[in-house]
Amino acid sequence: MSVTAVLDVGKTNVKLVLFDGSASLWQASMPNRPLAGPPYPHADVEAIWRFLMGGLRQAGVEHAIADIAVTTHGAAMALIGEDDLALPVMDYEFEGVGEVEAEYAPFRPPFAETLSPPMSAGLNSGKQIFYQQRRHPEAFARVRHIVPYPQYFTWRLTGIARNEVTGIGGHSDLWAVRERRLSSLVVGCGWQALFPPPIAAYDVLGPLRPEVRAETGLPDTVRVRAGIHDSNGSILPHLIAFEPPFTLVSSGTWAVIMALGADPGRLDAARDMQAYADVEARPVPAAKFMGGREYAVILDGASPTCSLADAAAVMAAGVLALPSFVPNGGPFPAHPGEIRGTLPAGEGMRAALASLYCVLLTDYLLEALGAVSGPLLIEGSFAANPVYCSLLAALRLGQAVLPSLDSSGTAYGASLLATWPDMPAREPARPAMAYADTESLLGYRAAWRAALPSTA
Template sequence: MPVTAVLDVGKTNVKLVLFEGTAVLWQASTPNRSLPAPPYPHADVEAIWRFLMAGLREAARHHAIEDIVVTSHGATLALVGDGELALPVMDYEFAGVDAIETAYAPFRPPFAETLSPPISAGLNAGKQVFYQEAMHPEAFARVRHILPYAQYFAWRLTGIARGEVTGLGCHADLWAIPGGHLSSLATRRGWEPLFPPMVPAYAVIGPPSSAVLAETGLPPTVRVRAGIHDSSGSLLPHLLAIEPPFTVISTGTWVVIMALGAAAARLDPARDMLAYADVEGRGVPAAKFMGGREFAIILADGGTACDETDVAAAIAAGVLALPSFVANGGPFPGRPAAIRGSLPAGDGMRAALASLYCALVTDYLLEALDAARGPLVIEGSFALNRCYCGILAALRPGQDVLTGADGGGTAYGASLLAIWPQGPERPPMARTPAYADAEGLLRYRALWRAALASS
């Protein structure tokens, strides 16, 4: 198996992981911090680049790296000029983008064209570009390429600009997933020439540039792949191993629920339901909410660990965490969060309440997607949360809830681009035992949903 280095640019953390087949050979991580304005809050791409160069230099001393793959969060585009950024890479949580909503609305493609729902702040990346053009016309005139975030780092590694469908097909308003082409937004705004040739995520763009080779000590035989959106990367091991229908729940800052075999007709754009593009550009019905961020908000200063005793105590106390704890995205936009009732004392109580909340929202979205058939595969950080997994298993009694041995599904999935469409045997998946008091949990779910309906 080739040794593949994966740069995983998450919204909260950045990781560099080396894989040989399913084995992790080496890894490092660093927090991902946004820089303040001017001209708007933006990604610290130079910090990520320094981390990548230092990591590759260190890893190459001990391992023979053959491929480099970048995977990144979505809703992020890089506007590249002649050899450098024409404008900073916008942080998609920048609420100031909404200032141009009235001007943008006539250009927003219809949902049926893109399967991209309207979302607040900069979560529709096409609206970011519209804002950048309107507010910074001189800088925008220097743009030569519009690149999804993963392909920006591939460009920095190789000097070659390429586009890729999963980066443009994640609620960006820029890609018509059903048709497989740039959307009417791109054509009506005259942006088409700024999008470089599209290639598959697994395509070899080229070797690292001479400057990167000199800085890292990598050999010139290293192949840099185009790269992939992180949620689409999470799908890859399961596309090889499971026949649809099945659902992948990719977790981190966001909880992204991708239901293979579900019907696009079920998608409700008002509830942040959408389609992602898979590695071959096919639409995958999905829904999402900012579950990792909401979990952290509910947790406050409490410990992250909990057990069934804590969950039972929270249910018995009737404490309800009601959405939404973040303003951006999710099925309950604009609804103010609330915690009703008082938690009993105990170190795990906050984590139990946060796990209940995230499992209940996940269950709600699974029902909305009609994802009631086939296994549920939990990837990412929530795969390590036994309370969340056990609660979800009890809420979905007809479906197996499966988790991997660790929370690194996105990076591992992205590593498969080096050998796609082949793959090693999928890492073993464990069936999660359901929370024991299913009857009490179902009563609690009924209370939670009634509280939603009445407020």
């Protein structure tokens, strides 16, 4: 197997991971800290670039890198000028985008066209671009290419600007996912000429620029793949290993639930449901909530570990955590989170309550998506939480819950761009054991659902 280097830009951390087939050979990481501005909060792309160059230089001494792939979080677009960014890559948590909501509304495509729900802050990347054009017209006039965030880094690596559908196909308002074309928003705003032609995520974009080769010491034989949106990178290993229907719960700052084989007709914009475009541009029904962030809010600095006995004590006390504990995304974005009842004494009680909250919200969204058959694949922080996995297995009897403790899931998926559609064999995940007291758990779920706010 040849070695593939993957730059994985998450919202919280940035990693560079080297893979030789299914094995991780080398890894480095750094915190991802956005800059406050001006002109608005934005990604510190120069810090990430320095990290990438230094990592490739260091790793390339010991390993013969043949391919480079990039994966990043979504809701981020790069507006490229002649030889640099015309405007910074906006932090999607920037609330100031809301200033243009009334202006944007007539241009927003209908949900039936894009399967992209209206979202808060800058989580619809089309609204980000609209804001940038309307609030910074002089800088916007210098834009020559608009590409998703992964393709910004591949442009810097190769000098070639291309689009890629997993990046523009996720709650962006920019892509008509079922028709596989740019949306009416792009046409209505006159942006068509700024979007370069799309290529597949696994296509070779080109070789490294001479300046990059000089800085990293890598040879001119290194191939740069087009790159992929992170949630879609997580899907890649499973697209080969499983036949739909199956569902992937990819968790970190966000918990993204992707239901392969589910009916897009069930999607409900009011519940922050959508369709991603997968690596072959096919629609993937999905729902999400800010699971890692909400877990931390409920935890409130307490111990992050708990047991099933702690969860049983929380359920017996009837304590409920109700959404939403962060304002961005999820099926109840307008409802402030609340905890009803008094937690029993004990070190693990807050972690148990947070685990129950994430389990019940996952279960709720699985039913909303119609993801009621086939295995449930759990990746990221939820997979490392045995209480979450055991409780979910009890609620979804008949569906195997398969947690993966591989922390490189997204990066590993991106590494497969170098060999797609071939995939090296990996040890299959073992099913989680279901929580034994199903009756108590079902009663607790009924009480939690009865207390949920309306989505109207």
